[in-house]
Amino acid sequence: MSELLKSLSPVWRWGIIALSTLLILFLPIPGNAAEPVERSFQIEASQFAYSPAILSVNPGDRVTIELLATDVVHGLSIDGYDLETTSDPGQTAHLTFVADHQGSFRFRCTVTCGNLHPFMIGKLQVGQNELLWRGALLAGLALFAAIWGARK
């Protein structure tokens, strides 16, 4: 096998690498075919964290986030979803949406709540994090390509 690998000309090598890249980028990753359900999360927002900070849902789920600020006014907006809400302490805010975008999305505070406000971050995981998987596979491919592609 290694003889075969070594004998291929650079054109062939890079062709194979390119093909593998395309495969990794576009091959569908088997996700769980779970039925979309209604989910509800109660998130407490304090300086400077959400609790819970990591939410996991399946694609298609109808998600309700109940945001309750516990010390000062906080907000929540989700990257990749055009949603935003604000909660004053003692006033739970509700946000309902359908998780139709798949992947890992950060959600952030939208009301200046103190020094670390720009770093008040949580994570919404919808289904498989395809970007992470494909990125990891591509990293392996990059390693292989850098070694093999350059060999004489």
Place this chain on the structure above:
Amino acid sequence: MRKEWIARSVILVFVAAAITISMVAWQARSRGVVIHARMAETGGWNPESLTVEVGRPLHLRLTSDDVMHSFAIGKSDEPPVDVIPGEITEVTLTFDEPGKYTFYCTRWCSVNHWRMRGTVEVTGPEAAAEAVEPPLYVTLGLDIDAEHHADVIPERRPSASLGAQLGAEIPTDYQSREYYRSHSPADLWQALRDEASLSSLTNQDLWDLVALTWQSNTTPQDLSAGQQLYTNNCAACHGETGAGDGVFSDDLKQPKTGEHAEMQAGEMTARPTDFTDAEHMLAASPARLQGKVLRGGMGTGMPYWGPIFTKEQTWALIAYIWTFQFKLEDAP
């Protein structure tokens, strides 16, 4: 050498420009009243006392140095104005009557948010001294700090609509506003129990009649206004469900120690009242509640809302608080 002098001038000009802009800006910002808002623990309003002549507009520029605040004048119809960190909000106020007005923060910014208050002294020709009517609990001679509990409590939450369906005659004395304000639900229940014409009704039925009476002394508009007041001002400590489990209730359970101990010197804060506790609430009259709301908790951490709420607002809020005990919606 000429090159050197040109170079030195360039540096001087550029750096001087930067500094001059800064200095000019520094001067410019001092014009006009700028109020900086901070959480009560780190200073509150700065400045916290203002003076203006009656009838003269007062231009205020408000900014926050830390978190979201809001600015409103107590007992006034002026809508609150958000005070946003790093940004300036402007508001112009004109006062028609001389006197001392309180301004306060209306968006919760810490457990001591309610202490964020300041005063506006409006000077002018002394208006005719109005007789200041003392609050009802004072007139009644009520000790609002005294212990109170109901001997008999309902099995389920009393409902005004069920009470209406009973079709019973409640003596008119008991339906008056004065009676409502000065008596507790337990008082009314006992009075109804002693009423011969109602002796066929069960205890629970009588509680429903009490709820009905309570409902007749308020309006849906008042309940709605009261709910808004409760949500904005009370829910943070007393809880959205009135159970005394609001987001700050844990902070209030024990006395504060540490760097902010001076704020609570001599105080022993206490857990916020549970409005869903029937034994406790049903033995309280609206006047007692009004007293607590106006005067505050004398060291328990309960704010005093006297300078903030108008009379109408206070009664509306109290009417809403009863909804934690009674179902006050209209009959279908």
Place this chain on the structure above:
Amino acid sequence: MNKFQEIALKEMFSPNARETEISSQPAIPRRINLHQIPWIRPLLQSHWPQFLIRSLTLAGFAFTIFAGLFGSRVGSHNFAIIFVWIAWWTALKLAFIPLGGRSWCSVCPIPLPGEWLQQGGILEKSRRRFGLNLRWPKRLRGSWLQSGGFLVIGLFSAVTLTDARLTAWVLMALFGLAIILSLVFERRAFCSYVCPIGGFTGIYAKTAPVEVRVIDTAICAAHSEKTCYHNCPWGLYPVALRDSAQCGLCMECLRSCPSDNIAVNLRPFGTDLAAGNKGMRQSSRLDETFLALVMLGSALAFAAVLTGPWGSLKSAAFAIGSPAWLLYGFGLLVLNLVILPGAFALAVWSGQRWSGGKVQLRRAIANQAQILLPLGLFAWIAFTVSFAFPKMNYVFSVIFDPLGWGWNLFGTANSTWSPDVSAFSPGLQVALLLVGLFWSVSVAQRLALTNTGRTLRQILPLLAFCLAFSLAMLWLLVG
């Protein structure tokens, strides 16, 4: 092209050449001498363009300090915070370093007063000079202090990045320190040995496509005065420049060479790394290795603390002096002083063992640090994309209201437009990390090729190290 081959030949047989792997000789990479391009040449020759830029950065620096001290305490509305930690940092990581190497150093305002005092003038030197001009102590040479400085930044980052006053004080402290060091030591001692920014800018400059090099060493050999050396504020000897880590691109040597024998070359990326300059002595030192590792560890730490969802970690990093913060600091130091250096050393050692190589461990570690440079550079670029892109709208709003005092200089201060970068930002970060990994592995491959023996075995543990780091960054940023 003839000259380059002559240089290569000379270097191969000169007594100065240390151990160099001499096997196959690839073609000398192309260089484009910017100094010879007609419209660029006057810009480099004249002092004025660079001087004007530096005056601007100095004025900006003064204004930044003022904004930090007296402006709004709210970080997102203070020019100091936004322009230092978002605008300038992004420009540094995405443009100055990858494209220009140590180019920021050529316009940095911090060493200016020191330089003027040392020279006795701004553009013209005079006899009245200030400063003791001592040599920098030998023990403190290298980038050890800079690595330490960067770790200190990491310990206090949560507060410094968010407190405008503290940012201003840090800038003033660096400014003051630079002046003091200029009055005691010769040349740009602060920049070379103390400035934390200078540290990593230097090592990453080895990957950048810009360099200053001598054209014909024969001319230098015949020139006794060595005006280039005397004029270099960095104390470098251009003829001996082997990599771009120490050269601050100030162009003084260029201007003072009587034979026009110094070039500012555009070159392919990464030519200072491993066998890029075949036959040239590679300079890689243990201190540079350590700094490269600190940069990797800091990238992981900053990504975890600032862009991760772990609130307790952020609070710990913020509560300076508390037990939680001590724990955080301890973890940071263990990662940077023990775990990463240990893993790297282990990877180098096992690679050497496995392939039967006879190289000393210390030298191998120093040499193979070059592999870490593209990895770290792109990890930091990816982190900067993740950290700064969602906050870019603050840059615009702070230009119009730099002090948070309610100015509205161009009428758009309160626009709440914020760019939705989430569509492309994660993909971009992944792409950047992949480029860094690929490049690092290529460097490892080339470095190993120069050794006789089994190249793959020698670098396999190192590849595992690089892959592990990349996967960790990947997970932290987009996981």
